Amino acid sequence: MSKHKTKPPAADRKVYVMMAMILLGLLVILVMNHKFGQEAARIGACMTVQRTILAAVTQAQEADPGALDKLSGDDVAKHLIGKGFLRALPSHPGSPKDAASPFKFGSSGIFYCETHGGLQAAQDREP
Numbered sequence: 001m002s003k004h005k006t007k008p009p010a011a012d013r014k015v016y017v018m019m020a021m022i023l024l025g026l027l028v029i030l031v032m033n034h035k036f037g038q039e040a041a042r043i044g045a046c047m048t049v050q051r052t053i054l055a056a057v058t059q060a061q062e063a064d065p066g067a068l069d070k071l072s073g074d075d076v077a078k079h080l081i082g083k084g085f086l087r088a089l090p091s092h093p094g095s096p097k098d099a100a101s102p103f104k105f106g107s108s109g110i111f112y113c114e115t116h117g118g119l120q121a122a123q124d125r126e127p
């Protein structure tokens with residue numbers, strides 16, 4: 001057994017280091033991509049829930065125009081649930097069960113997610 005085989009030359013070691021770095025880089029890309037995919041799925045789920053809530057808001061406004069104008073915050077949710085437009089305020093997708101909901105009601109039927117922004121605002125921006 002020659003010494004040459006047991007101890008690789010410096011050039012070989014550089015190749016190993018580079019391969020390790022490339023593998024590490026690929027791993028980082030895979031993990032980031034996975035996280036990004038999860039976040040995109042969460043935003044999609046959030047917008048779906050927002051659509052449901054906004055549909056209830058629209059129904060409430062049509063049934064009783066102006067009723068929501070003076071309400072904001074939890075009072076809007078109470079109104080929607082109390083009048084039967086919404087069975088319950090849906091939980092926010094991806095949020096821990098005991099965490100405060102990022103879903104917020106403003107006045108005049110404004111509704112948005114503190115984490116992902118509002119579907120309503122996105123729609124209003126469109127011409």
Ligand SMILES: [Zn+2]
Pocket residue numbers: 043046047092102113114115116117
């Ligand atoms: Zn959200």
